[in-house]
Amino acid sequence: MGSITEQVDNIPTYPPSLQVPNVQEMVLKDPLEVPERYIRNEEEMQTKTDSSHLSSQVPVIDLSLLSNGDKEELMKFELACEEWGFFQVVNHGVAIEVLQTMKDASNEFFELPLEEKNKIAMPPNDMQGYGHAYVVSEEQTLDWSDTLIMLVYPSRFRNAKIWPTETKGFKESIETYSTELKRVAEELLGSVSLIMGMDKGALLELHKELVQALRVNYYPPCRTPDKVLGISPHSDTSTITILMQDGDVTGLQIRHQGGWVPVKPLPNALVVNILSNGKYKSIEHRAVTNESKIRLSFASFFIPLDEVEIEPLNHLIDSDSLPMYKKVKYGDYMRQSMKMKHDGKAHTRMAKTEF
Ligand SMILES: O=C(O)CCC(=O)C(=O)O
Numbered sequence: 005m006g007s008i009t010e011q012v013d014n015i016p017t018y019p020p021s022l023q024v025p026n027v028q029e030m031v032l033k034d035p036l037e038v039p040e041r042y043i044r045n046e047e048e049m050q051t052k053t054d055s056s057h058l059s060s061q062v063p064v065i066d067l068s069l070l071s072n073g074d075k076e077e078l079m080k081f082e083l084a085c086e087e088w089g090f091f092q093v094v095n096h097g098v099a100i101e102v103l104q105t106m107k108d109a110s111n112e113f114f115e116l117p118l119e120e121k122n123k124i125a126m127p128p129n130d131m132q133g134y135g136h137a138y139v140v141s142e143e144q145t146l147d148w149s150d151t152l153i154m155l156v157y158p159s160r161f162r163n164a165k166i167w168p169t170e171t172k173g174f175k176e177s178i179e180t181y182s183t184e185l186k187r188v189a190e191e192l193l194g195s196v197s198l199i200m201g202m203d204k205g206a207l208l209e210l211h212k213e214l215v216q217a218l219r220v221n222y223y224p225p226c227r228t229p230d231k232v233l234g235i236s237p238h239s240d241t242s243t244i245t246i247l248m249q250d251g252d253v254t255g256l257q258i259r260h261q262g263g264w265v266p267v268k269p270l271p272n273a274l275v276v277n278i279l280s281n282g283k284y285k286s287i288e289h290r291a292v293t294n295e296s297k298i299r300l301s302f303a304s305f306f307i308p309l310d311e312v313e314i315e316p317l318n319h320l321i322d323s324d325s326l327p328m329y330k331k332v333k334y335g336d337y338m339r340q341s342m343k344m345k346h347d348g349k350a351h352t353r354m355a356k357t358e359f
Pocket residue numbers: 219221235240247255256257289290291300301302303
């Protein structure tokens with residue numbers, strides 16, 4: 005099989021999505037209308053697996069303690085990775101103003117008229133820019149959200165055509181925010197390396213270079229939130245995702261013990277989701293919408309360079325068990341997953357070994 009990595013001028017591009025209506029605009033025109041294409045049946049909504057009562061058990065990690073080598077926090081961290089795969093991080097050292105500026109500038113961008121936002125619309129051949137991601141079929145039930153996606157680091161990967169210029173300071177706030185989040189990601193990767201029994205710098209090194217993408221999700225309110233989803237259930241293809249939630253609207257839900265657990269935003273906390281070859285789970289998650297409030301979320305994805313080959317780390321495979329995943333090039337794995345609709349953990353099947 006040849007590589008499906010696509011590079012133009014050495015800037016990575018990603019499989020595009022089909023054109024679908026702008027949700028924000030649709031709601032502005034008629035807040036009551038929910039077209040058929042967005043409506044989910046009860047099975048898809050999985051209302052029966054509501055595990056809201058577990059919300060308060062989602063782990064909270066103190067990054068300052070963790071990075072300073074606190075043994076107890078490291079044990080808490082290990083348990084959070086093993087049992088949840090998702091946790092909130094406090095004391096991360098990112099200044100509140102940096103978080104707030106990012107939220108304000110993004111809000112300002114999404115408030116621009118559609119023609120302005122469309123100046124950085126996703127082009128037909130890429131998944132970066134303003135639009136919708138993961139729409140691969142006309143039959144697919146659509147998500148109740150619009151999105152802005154871009155590669156931020158390394159800076160040579162930036163596609164100038166889709167970087168926002170209309171909103172004053174937006175570009176700078178993305179840069180500042182992303183630089184801070186990169187530091188948080190590197191610290192977390194250090195601790196993941198430790199709990200995996202490796203040197204602190206080992207996982208970062210395996211990436212060759214840390215590639216960082218940003219996805220800003222805009223969820224307009226929906227009058228019938230029990231009939232639509234903001235984002236379909238999926239698991240991220242990144243090594244680590246760090247998510248900032250805006251305001252006090254709970255939207256994120258994670259799959260835990262067969263149910264959906266809402267992650268209630270703690271003030272100024274960041275939500276972390278870690279992937280590592282089946283030992284620590286890449287947890288399925290989704291976003292629900294709110295009846296009256298807009299919600300924004302900011303997902304920073306950290307991934308290796310495309311050419312990096314990913315495979316289970318030897319010492320994670322028990323001597324008497326077979327590896328769950330085979331060796332694949334990261335770029336191939338990721339692009340394959342992007343050609344599928346968000347469908348739970350479908351993309352991990354590509355790397356699954358067949359025994
Ligand atoms: O909005 C959220 O809370 C989830 C966003 C998300 O999962 C993503 O962008 O991958």
